Amino acid sequence: MPRMFDTIRSRIVAGLIPLAIGLVGTALLAAVTLRQMRHAVGDELAGLRASSEIGSGLVATVFEEIRAAEQYLAAPGADSRRLFQAAGDDAFQYERRLEALGITGEDRIAVGRLKQLNAAIQVDYAIAHALKDLGRDGEALTQSAAVRPRAAEVTRLVRDLASRQAVKAAQVADRLAAASREREKELWLLLGGIAVVGLFLARWAMLSIHGPLSRLVTAAERFGSGDLRPVTVGEMPREFRVLADAMQRMADRLRRIVGEVVGESDRIAGSAGDLSATSEQLAASSSEVSTAMVEIAGSADHQRAALGTMGTGLEELRLAATEMAEAADRTARLGEEIRMVADRHRGDVGAAGKALLDVREVVQTTSRQISELAQLSAAIDDFVDLIKRISSQTNLLALNAAIEAARAGEHGRGFAVVAEEVRQLADESARAAEEVTRTTTLIREHMEEVTATMTAGQAKVRGIESIAEGAARGLTEIVAAIEQVEHASLRVRVAAQANRQTAERLKQQVEQVAGRATAHASSAEQVTAATQQQGASTQQMAAAAAHMLEAAEKLRGLVQGLRV
Amino acid sequence: MLAACSRPGGPIVIGLAGPFSQARGASMLRAAQLAVDQINARGGVRSRLLKLKPVDDSGSENTALRVAEQFYADPAVVAVVGHLSSDPSKAGLRVYGAGRTPLVMVSPSASNPDLAGINPYFFRVCPSDAQHGPQLARFARQTLAARRAGIIYVNNDYGRGVRRAFDAEFARLGGVVVEADPYVPETRSLEPYLSRMRQAGVDVLVLAAERPGAELALREMQALRLGWPVIGGDALTGIEADGALAEGVHVSSAYLPDRPDERNVAFVADYARAYPGQRPDHRGAGAYDAVRLLARAISEAGAGRQAIRDYLAKVGRGKAPFEGVTGTVAFDSNGDVPGKQVVIGVIHGGRLVAESER
Numbered sequence: 001m002p003r004m005f006d007t008i009r010s011r012i013v014a015g016l017i018p019l020a021i022g023l024v025g026t027a028l029l030a031a032v033t034l035r036q037m038r039h040a041v042g043d044e045l046a047g048l049r050a051s052s053e054i055g056s057g058l059v060a061t062v063f064e065e066i067r068a069a070e071q072y073l074a075a076p077g078a079d080s081r082r083l084f085q086a087a088g089d090d091a092f093q094y095e096r097r098l099e100a101l102g103i104t105g106e107d108r109i110a111v112g113r114l115k116q117l118n119a120a121i122q123v124d125y126a127i128a129h130a131l132k133d134l135g136r137d138g139e140a141l142t143q144s145a146a147v148r149p150r151a152a153e154v155t156r157l158v159r160d161l162a163s164r165q166a167v168k169a170a171q172v173a174d175r176l177a178a179a180s181r182e183r184e185k186e187l188w189l190l191l192g193g194i195a196v197v198g199l200f201l202a203r204w205a206m207l208s209i210h211g212p213l214s215r216l217v218t219a220a221e222r223f224g225s226g227d228l229r230p231v232t233v234g235e236m237p238r239e240f241r242v243l244a245d246a247m248q249r250m251a252d253r254l255r256r257i258v259g260e261v262v263g264e265s266d267r268i269a270g271s272a273g274d275l276s277a278t279s280e281q282l283a284a285s286s287s288e289v290s291t292a293m294v295e296i297a298g299s300a301d302h303q304r305a306a307l308g309t310m311g312t313g314l315e316e317l318r319l320a321a322t323e324m325a326e327a328a329d330r331t332a333r334l335g336e337e338i339r340m341v342a343d344r345h346r347g348d349v350g351a352a353g354k355a356l357l358d359v360r361e362v363v364q365t366t367s368r369q370i371s372e373l374a375q376l377s378a379a380i381d382d383f384v385d386l387i388k389r390i391s392s393q394t395n396l397l398a399l400n401a402a403i404e405a406a407r408a409g410e411h412g413r414g415f416a417v418v419a420e421e422v423r424q425l426a427d428e429s430a431r432a433a434e435e436v437t438r439t440t441t442l443i444r445e446h447m448e449e450v451t452a453t454m455t456a457g458q459a460k461v462r463g464i465e466s467i468a469e470g471a472a473r474g475l476t477e478i479v480a481a482i483e484q485v486e487h488a489s490l491r492v493r494v495a496a497q498a499n500r501q502t503a504e505r506l507k508q509q510v511e512q513v514a515g516r517a518t519a520h521a522s523s524a525e526q527v528t529a530a531t532q533q534q535g536a537s538t539q540q541m542a543a544a545a546a547h548m549l550e551a552a553e554k555l556r557g558l559v560q561g562l563r564v
Numbered sequence: 565m566l567a568a569c570s571r572p573g574g575p576i577v578i579g580l581a582g583p584f585s586q587a588r589g590a591s592m593l594r595a596a597q598l599a600v601d602q603i604n605a606r607g608g609v610r611s612r613l614l615k616l617k618p619v620d621d622s623g624s625e626n627t628a629l630r631v632a633e634q635f636y637a638d639p640a641v642v643a644v645v646g647h648l649s650s651d652p653s654k655a656g657l658r659v660y661g662a663g664r665t666p667l668v669m670v671s672p673s674a675s676n677p678d679l680a681g682i683n684p685y686f687f688r689v690c691p692s693d694a695q696h697g698p699q700l701a702r703f704a705r706q707t708l709a710a711r712r713a714g715i716i717y718v719n720n721d722y723g724r725g726v727r728r729a730f731d732a733e734f735a736r737l738g739g740v741v742v743e744a745d746p747y748v749p750e751t752r753s754l755e756p757y758l759s760r761m762r763q764a765g766v767d768v769l770v771l772a773a774e775r776p777g778a779e780l781a782l783r784e785m786q787a788l789r790l791g792w793p794v795i796g797g798d799a800l801t802g803i804e805a806d807g808a809l810a811e812g813v814h815v816s817s818a819y820l821p822d823r824p825d826e827r828n829v830a831f832v833a834d835y836a837r838a839y840p841g842q843r844p845d846h847r848g849a850g851a852y853d854a855v856r857l858l859a860r861a862i863s864e865a866g867a868g869r870q871a872i873r874d875y876l877a878k879v880g881r882g883k884a885p886f887e888g889v890t891g892t893v894a895f896d897s898n899g900d901v902p903g904k905q906v907v908i909g910v911i912h913g914g915r916l917v918a919e920s921e922r
Contacts (some may be wrong), residue, residue: 088746092724108625119719119748126745130756134763139756 007238011208015201022194026187033183037176044172051101051165058094059158061087062118066151069125073132073144081129088122098161107164110157117150117157124150212236216244223247228255309390315507316383321500323376367454370447377440377447384433384440391429398423425509432502439491575615576608576867578858579635579667580851581646581656583623587802588847592648592672593618595848598838599855609863614855617641621652628652632659636667642867644669645854648847650676650721653686661685668873670858672850673818675798676721681898687876689853689893690818690846691904693722696797697729699906700770700816704730705737707908707919708793710768712742714761716754716781717772718799719746726772726797742766747777755784762790771796771813775803782809795908801845804911813911814919819846819890820909822917831889843915846890853888860886 065087072080095115124147131140212233219231228251233244401419405412580596583589600614608614619635621628628647635641636659644660644667647653653674660667661683671679671688680692704710713734717723723746731741742764745757758781761769769785769792771778778800785792786809795814796803803810821832821843831852835844844852857879858872864883865875879886880894880903887893891904909916 096721115720116748119746120750123719123746123748123751127751127753127756130745130760133760134756136756 006241008205008209008240011205011237015198015205019194019198019201022190022197026190026194029183029190030187033180033187037180037183040172040176040179044169044176047101048165048169050097052162054094054097054101055158055162055165058091058098058114058118059155061091061094062121062151062154065091065118065121065125066147069129069144069147072125072129073140076129076132084125084129088118091118091122107161110161110164114154114157114161117154121147121150121154208237209240212240212244216240216247219244219247223251223254228258230255318500318504318507321497367451370451370454374444374447377444380436380440384436387429387433387436391426391433394426394429395423398426421509425506428502429506432499432506436499573612574640575613576610576642576862577615577617577638577640578855579631579638579641579644579646580616580618581621581628581631581635581644581652582618582648582847582851584618584620586623588845589620589623589648591845591848592646592851594839594842595835595844595852596645596855598835599852599859601838602834603856603859609859610867612867614859616855621647621656623647623649623652625651625655628655629659632656636660636663636665639665641667642862642869643667643858643872645672645851645858647671648673650674650679653679653688654682657683657686665869666873667869668876670854670876672854673798673847675818677725678721680900684877684899685873687895687899689850689857689888689890689901689904691902691906692900693725693797694729695902695904695906696816697726697731697772698733699908700726700795700797701730701733701737701739703814703816703908704768704770704793704795705734705739708768708795710739710793712740712764712766713768713770714742714757714764714766714792715744715770715772716757716777717744717746717770718774718777719748722774722797722799723772727770730770730772747773747780749774749776751777751780753784754781755788758784758788758790761792762788766792768792769794771800773797774799775801778803778813779806779809782806782813798846798906801847801916804914804916807914810911811913814908815911815916816906816908817846817916818904818906819849820907820916820918821845821849822915823889823891823907824918825889825891827887828889845916849888849890853886853890853893856888857886857893 065084068080068083068087071077072084095111095118098111098114124143128140128143128147131137131143212235215233215236219233222229222231230248230251233240233248236244398419401422402416405416405419408415578600580593582592584593596616596618600616603609604613617635617638617640619631621631628651631647632644632655635644644656646669647656648671653669653671654676656669657679660669666685668685668687671686671690673690674688675690675693675696677692677694679686679688704713713730715727715730717727727744731744734741743757743761743766745754747754747757754777769781769790771781771794773781773796778796782794785794793814794812796816798815798817800810800813800815801817803813803815821828828849831849832844835842835848857876861872861875861879865871875883876895877897877899880892881896885892885894893901894903896902908919910919911917
């Protein structure tokens, strides 16, 4: 389609212009034909009228001429002579006019003959008149008689001319009729052609409007039914193209909007799903937190119980330390007594054979007591072992607590500090226990030394005879040993004292820890409660997310009806 | 336009139409051929020879029509000299002035006043009859001092035209036309007219007649022993050959062979050399001038039909008048030569001579 015909307007104009031109042309042709016919008919009529007028005029003039001439012959006079002259001149004028009609062929010959005849008639009469004037009437009559056949011929010629004119007129009329029929045919053909062209152009214009229009309607229906995919509407007039472009733009925009809506609803659905999942996770993790809290609370209880147990242990330790101190005091006191006895008995050594037996007994008792002490120190070992175990367990517990606290995050931070404290406490307990172990080991070594010494004393007592002098020395050694025992027992007491203090401090701290554990347990319970509350909120949130998801699904369902 | 031009290099063809089988036509042919021969002897026109193409029209309208068609259809023919008299000229002009390649026609002697301005392709180098009648009246009234005139006229356009013109001028000058009597070629005797004129009393006889009618009148005058001075129009030309019969008859003419003009003297001499014993008449002199005028037109405007016609239309009106043996040719818008004077000659010794020579 040429660019110039790309609007409906231009097509209609392009269609109308040839039609208008054709119609105007037809009208012009018809008008020209009518005009030509009118002119032709007019010319023919004028020619006919002129020829008949001239013909009849000529005949009339010739007869007038003859009448005047005859009149002159009958009675010569200036009037009839003048009339004859005038008629002759008139006839001559008629002949000229007849020639001027543009006659041809047979008519020309006839007109030529007419002229000759008329001239001859005039001459005959002129001569006759001359003869008459000269009084030669007989000659004049003879001369004028010659006119009659000529006059008859003139009449005949004019009549023939008129009839030929009539025939010619009829021929011309026939020709005109034929020409008009021809023209009519041409006009009909032209009109038919115009009608065909008009139909063609109308069809062309209709097609060029209808085709694109139906394509546009189809496209619009597609858009209406929600199919927003781009459509190819094809070649169409500019007005439709504007419409189609507008529709395409609308569809583009709708498509973009729907795309965005779909994307958004997908995203919302995704978000809602995520939210739902998150809230589920959250619910799960809050229940986990709850569980963990319950566990923590439980652990705190356990811990509290363990701490209680530890406190009891520490009390026992303190008691044992007290007992150990008392035993050390007793040992010191016994050492004093021994020293005093030894002092008392040192002068009496010689005399104290029997006393030696007592000494032996005392030594044996002492040995026994030392063994008991050793046994006691073994109990201390056991206690220290217990403390070690407790501290190790505490340490472990503290580590666990630290781990849990770390897992609890922010909420567990305070607890982590407590757990660290607990762990340090346990370490300290372990160190104190270590010290106690070392001390008791030292005591045990000394006691073994004492036992060995007493065994040696016993041997010396048994060998008293041999060692009588050595008895005093032995006693001095005993006193020295007792002093060392005293020193040792003092150190034990001091250590026990320290141990007791440590145990007391430890106990206090354990009690503190227990208090904190209790507080922690209550905090954990609070956390649990909060977590439970959060769980409820999460449930609500999950419900909202479900609603949102549902809405997003619905939205997506709505836009899924639209194909993009 | 090619159709209207002669082929380059070939001769330039000029048609010549007239009644060559008659004495008047033969005179025309001789003079035209003389003009062509003289021009070609001087090298032709535009370095091309001129060529005459004479076709006899018998002086009849129908033949003239056919001749005109023949000339018109021949593209080599660039102009026509002819036709000799008025009626064939009128017929020929219906052909020459029509169609796409109109052909110009220069008549040497067609003197009918009706021809004036009949169409743009008609020119004539002779005065019209309307100039003869008044000239004859003036001559009769002033030179012959006649008061009562009798007219015998041939009952056709020519005779009537001369009669009418004479009548008007003669009456204006104080004369009286006692009677004007028609005749036709078939008329056997003019004696009744002459007898009546003798009764009525005339002092001049005007013969607005052709040569045969004039001869009849002169013979009957002799028979009646009538001694009126006789004057006639140029249709009498040739009557000088009748010797004593025509002696003393005054004839109006556009041209007299003894016209005392050096061009004419040379022409008459050349004519006599070319055709021993012959003298040119007004028809021959007109044809001679027409050929030479066309040669000038072709030499100045080219050998094209329209160019020639347009040039002729300007002769005397923009272009210089043509000085011919018949006098000065200067056309008016009708193709007429109004400036040309009709002269009255007298037949003396078998020749038409100027009045002064008598």
